[in-house]
Amino acid sequence: MSESFQTIQSIGSKALLEKIAGFDSYKNEHVVQSIGDDAAVIREDNGSLTLLTSDTYVEGVDFDPTYTPFHHLGYKIVSAGVSDVYAMNGNPEAMLINLAVPNRMSVQMIEDLYKGINAAGSNHNVEVVGGDLKANHANLVVSISVYGRVSKEKITYRKGAQEGDAICVTGDVGGALAGLRILMREKKYWEEHGDESVQPELGDYQFVVKQQLVPEARRDLIQALEDQKVVPSSMIDVTKGLVSEVSALSDASELGAYIYQAALPIAIETRQVADEMQEDVDRYALFGGEDLELMFTLPEDKVEEFVKHFNDFVVIGRMVPKEEGMKMQTAEGDVVSFDELS
Amino acid sequence: MSESFQTIQSIGSKALLEKIAGFDSYKNEHVVQSIGDDAAVIREDNGSLTLLTSDTYVEGVDFDPTYTPFHHLGYKIVSAGVSDVYAMNGNPEAMLINLAVPNRMSVQMIEDLYKGINAAGSNHNVEVVGGDLKANHANLVVSISVYGRVSKEKITYRKGAQEGDAICVTGDVGGALAGLRILMREKKYWEEHGDESVQPELGDYQFVVKQQLVPEARRDLIQALEDQKVVPSSMIDVTKGLVSEVSALSDASELGAYIYQAALPIAIETRQVADEMQEDVDRYALFGGEDLELMFTLPEDKVEEFVKHFNDFVVIGRMVPKEEGMKMQTAEGDVVSFDELS
Numbered sequence: 001m002s003e004s005f006q007t008i009q010s011i012g013s014k015a016l017l018e019k020i021a022g023f024d025s026y027k028n029e030h031v032v033q034s035i036g037d038d039a040a041v042i043r044e045d046n047g048s049l050t051l052l053t054s055d056t057y058v059e060g061v062d063f064d065p066t067y068t069p070f071h072h073l074g075y076k077i078v079s080a081g082v083s084d085v086y087a088m089n090g091n092p093e094a095m096l097i098n099l100a101v102p103n104r105m106s107v108q109m110i111e112d113l114y115k116g117i118n119a120a121g122s123n124h125n126v127e128v129v130g131g132d133l134k135a136n137h138a139n140l141v142v143s144i145s146v147y148g149r150v151s152k153e154k155i156t157y158r159k160g161a162q163e164g165d166a167i168c169v170t171g172d173v174g175g176a177l178a179g180l181r182i183l184m185r186e187k188k189y190w191e192e193h194g195d196e197s198v199q200p201e202l203g204d205y206q207f208v209v210k211q212q213l214v215p216e217a218r219r220d221l222i223q224a225l226e227d228q229k230v231v232p233s234s235m236i237d238v239t240k241g242l243v244s245e246v247s248a249l250s251d252a253s254e255l256g257a258y259i260y261q262a263a264l265p266i267a268i269e270t271r272q273v274a275d276e277m278q279e280d281v282d283r284y285a286l287f288g289g290e291d292l293e294l295m296f297t298l299p300e301d302k303v304e305e306f307v308k309h310f311n312d313f314v315v316i317g318r319m320v321p322k323e324e325g326m327k328m329q330t331a332e333g334d335v336v337s338f339d340e341l342s
Numbered sequence: 343m344s345e346s347f348q349t350i351q352s353i354g355s356k357a358l359l360e361k362i363a364g365f366d367s368y369k370n371e372h373v374v375q376s377i378g379d380d381a382a383v384i385r386e387d388n389g390s391l392t393l394l395t396s397d398t399y400v401e402g403v404d405f406d407p408t409y410t411p412f413h414h415l416g417y418k419i420v421s422a423g424v425s426d427v428y429a430m431n432g433n434p435e436a437m438l439i440n441l442a443v444p445n446r447m448s449v450q451m452i453e454d455l456y457k458g459i460n461a462a463g464s465n466h467n468v469e470v471v472g473g474d475l476k477a478n479h480a481n482l483v484v485s486i487s488v489y490g491r492v493s494k495e496k497i498t499y500r501k502g503a504q505e506g507d508a509i510c511v512t513g514d515v516g517g518a519l520a521g522l523r524i525l526m527r528e529k530k531y532w533e534e535h536g537d538e539s540v541q542p543e544l545g546d547y548q549f550v551v552k553q554q555l556v557p558e559a560r561r562d563l564i565q566a567l568e569d570q571k572v573v574p575s576s577m578i579d580v581t582k583g584l585v586s587e588v589s590a591l592s593d594a595s596e597l598g599a600y601i602y603q604a605a606l607p608i609a610i611e612t613r614q615v616a617d618e619m620q621e622d623v624d625r626y627a628l629f630g631g632e633d634l635e636l637m638f639t640l641p642e643d644k645v646e647e648f649v650k651h652f653n654d655f656v657v658i659g660r661m662v663p664k665e666e667g668m669k670m671q672t673a674e675g676d677v678v679s680f681d682e683l684s
């Protein structure tokens with residue numbers, strides 16, 4: 001290899017993607033939003049908007065087949081895909097599934113994968129309309145692209161939050177990470193004891209394991225917003241953790257944020273897992289991703305009205321002027337910046 | 343592994359996909375055409391149609407990095423993606439690129455890939471609007487999804503050909519396969535002689551090697567059809583070879599086909615390669631894929647009018663009643679069925 005060989009790890013995949021995004025590539029006149037939000041947005045002739053989003057899942061990197069049933073994997077990749085469409089306040093309609101499959105996988109395994117895909121598709125009104133299946137040498141690689149649409153009156157970007165808006169989060173967070181911790185512990189146990197006939201002890205932790213393996217995208221929020229004719233000022237789905245998502249909304253909206261540790265929505269089971277692992281549950285909530293909850297901003301008076309009709313969300317803080325930066329007030333009353341948290 | 347382990351090879355990926363397509367999956371009311379044509383078709387509120395298509399390319403299966411510069415690979419995957427949109431008589435507008443990248447690949451290689459992607463994007467007015475980049479263990483896997491649109495007056499499916507319609511093919515066919523043969527021979531030479539400093543002798547075969555490495559999708563045909571307000575009765579792109587594509591149009595249109603061996607459009611250079619390899623050039627034309635030419639059907643009187651404005655195509659045969667099956671008249675005047683050809 002030549003002296004100029006630069007590894008991707010040395011600059012990081014995010015930096016590489018930013019470098020690539022900076023290339024002088026063709027700009028199509030109908031593209032309203034390209035890379036940089038939960039989904040791309042394309043303007044149709046009648047003014048309605050098409051949403052496109054795509055993700056790849058690599059065996060051994062993004063999922064571990066040791067504790068991931070393929071039915072669950074199929075369900076999860078669809079949940080994550082439609083969640084990106086919901087995060088634009090849109091409705092998913094169709095998806096394309098691309099598989100690169102190694103020889104050691106059976107017909108049954110791929111059928112299981114598709115059963116999960118179809119189950120999630122039915123729950124979210126999304127049809128598999130294309131894609132392909134190729135052979136691979138080593139591992140399973142799954143890509144999914146989801147198509148959806150939204151009216152121009154309803155579309156909600158990461159940008160658009162206003163100073164003073166409440167920052168709201170559906171459901172609870174950190175559960176998916178807690179589930180992963182449990183599954184990893186069980187895997188370690190199997191590997192050390194070598195007895196595959198021992199069933200994992202997941203009985204006490206069904207909720208968090210479900211959050212990890214088959215998270216449900218929040219279609220119910222999108223429907224409630226539609227029913228109540230409420231359009232959030234900004235929105236994002238929680239896939240990288242609260243700190244990351246609050247930062248994304250703040251950056252895109254050119255504002256700061258102030259959140260309250262005491263307000264973080266954490267399920268009791270998530271707390272139990274953190275206790276058992278002797279870890280800080282707030283870190284699960286702040287940095288645990290994959291929960292597929294939705295974070296959105298609304299003026300406080302609208303929150304008061306909306307909560308009468310849909311109440312599976314909490315207010316974790318509010319948007320503040322950009323100069324004030326991003327901060328969290330701890331349960332003890334201290335104020336720490338997001339930089340200190342990570 | 344259990345006794346019920348059934349390998350994918352034992353049934354074939356095509357059969358597996360058909361099995362999966364037969365699952366009772368959710369059907370979205372806006373989906374006009376799901377799996378089964380060059381692209382999926384979704385109806386917008388104003389009646390215009392959205393086109394979606396997706397493909398995966400696996401290193402070592404679909405491309406060999408030994409003789410595939412990454413710039414060319416990027417160009418080719420975009421060409422193949424937009425070709426599927428052209429095959430519906432549509433215009434591509436946006437694409438999503440998903441990469442699973444092994445550690446041994448450098449930043450430079452991925453940048454080269456994207457330079458090719460952007461070059462093809464510029465030629466076809468298609469913008470990269472999303473996708474992601476993940477780590478992989480072994481090999482590079484690239485997925486591309488292309489979004490396009492077409493009016494309901496212009497959309498052209500595989501079905502729709504009428505009895506008596508002329509079967510037309512743009513450009514020439516078999517060139518991409520000829521190019522692959524040359525590249526494989528050069529690779530073998532390198533492997534046997536172990537001297538990587540020896541440059542491949544591609545000088546005489548630039549055209550076919552270009553057809554293999556950087557085929558160009560036929561945007562010009564789609565533009566000519568638009569300019570002349572001509573809508574083919576059916577259309578498909580040539581990616582699996584003439585026999586496969588004629589069969590697909592015939593099956594979808596519930597017709598037979600009669601083609602003339604003497605009419606197959608074959609470039610001189612493709613003939614030269616076949617001669618040098620001591621192989622039958624007609625088999626290159628009939629079974630060689632990846633040329634990204636377009637095959638379409640039109641009534642004969644419309645062909646006579648259209649050729650005055652766009653002449654880079656030939657008539658290779660015509661659609662006949664279904665009962666007559668699919669046949670080819672050889673250069674010697676014999677008539678053979680497609681079944682005997684393969």
